Amino acid sequence: SDITVTANFAPVQYTLIAPTNDENKGTVTGAGTYKYGDVATLIAVANDHYHFVRWADGSTDNPRVITVTQDLTLSAEFAIDTHKVTVNANEKGNAKGSGVYNYGETITLVATANTHYHFVRWSDGSTDNPRSYVVTNDATLTAEFAIDTHNIVVRGCENGTVTGAGTYNYGDIVTLAITPNEGYK
Numbered sequence: 001s002d003i004t005v006t007a008n009f010a011p012v013q014y015t016l017i018a019p020t021n022d023e024n025k026g027t028v029t030g031a032g033t034y035k036y037g038d039v040a041t042l043i044a045v046a047n048d049h050y051h052f053v054r055w056a057d058g059s060t061d062n063p064r065v066i067t068v069t070q071d072l073t074l075s076a077e078f079a080i081d082t083h084k085v086t087v088n089a090n091e092k093g094n095a096k097g098s099g100v101y102n103y104g105e106t107i108t109l110v111a112t113a114n115t116h117y118h119f120v121r122w123s124d125g126s127t128d129n130p131r132s133y134v135v136t137n138d139a140t141l142t143a144e145f146a147i148d149t150h151n152i153v154v155r156g157c158e159n160g161t162v163t164g165a166g167t168y169n170y171g172d173i174v175t176l177a178i179t180p181n182e183g184y185k
Contacts, residue, residue: 011035016066017073018042025050025078034068041065044076049103053077080104083138092117092145101135109133111143116170120144152176159184 013035018028030042042064044052054060056075066072081103089095089111097109110130111119121127123142133141148170154162164176 011037014068014071016040016042016068016071019073019075020044021075021077025080026052026076028076030063036069038068039065040068042074042076044078046078049081050078051081053079083135085133085135085138086140087143088140089143090145092147093119093143095141095143097133097141103135105135107133107135109141109143111145113145116148117145118148120146147171 018031026046044062046052082100084100087095087097093113095111113119119129149167151167154165160180162178
């Protein structure tokens with residue numbers, strides 16, 4: 001007898017997998033099962049203090065729009081944020097520790113005074129030298145120095161006076177004056 005047969009078709013489904021290079025650094029949204037020809041959007045979301053670098057195929061588009069035509073695994077790469085630390089000093093000394101560092105890295109800053117000067121503090125108020133510094137953002141730190149000072153103590157006797165005692169900077173010219181009492185020289 002006559003027969004009618006109906007063919008049913010369903011779209012082919014493909015799986016889009018989007019892992020990360022490290023789940024502690026970030027995640028990807030948009031992975032899943034899609035029909036042939038669907039448009040999928042992958043979004044790489046970096047965790048705090050990390051940033052998206054690229055997809056496994058080298059693309060840096062984020063979000064990433066893909067027309068699904070096959071099963072696909074496309075991983076996202078994340079990296080830790082880096083920050084520039086600039087360490088300055090004036091002509092009274094020098095300072096070391098400048099560079100580009102990873103977020104959270106502990107670095108050492110060292111201020112060295114020139115002869116006849118001494119380290120006072122860093123521009124953020126710290127007086128530690130050498131100093132451990134935890135990098136959390138771009139920063140500029142300046143080492144502050146001051147000239148060395150010296151005390152001059154003068155002693156007189158009951159038969160006169162001596163002036164000029166005090167605290168003086170290295171290299172100052174100091175005048176000492178001696179004034180004898182009447183009848184003394």
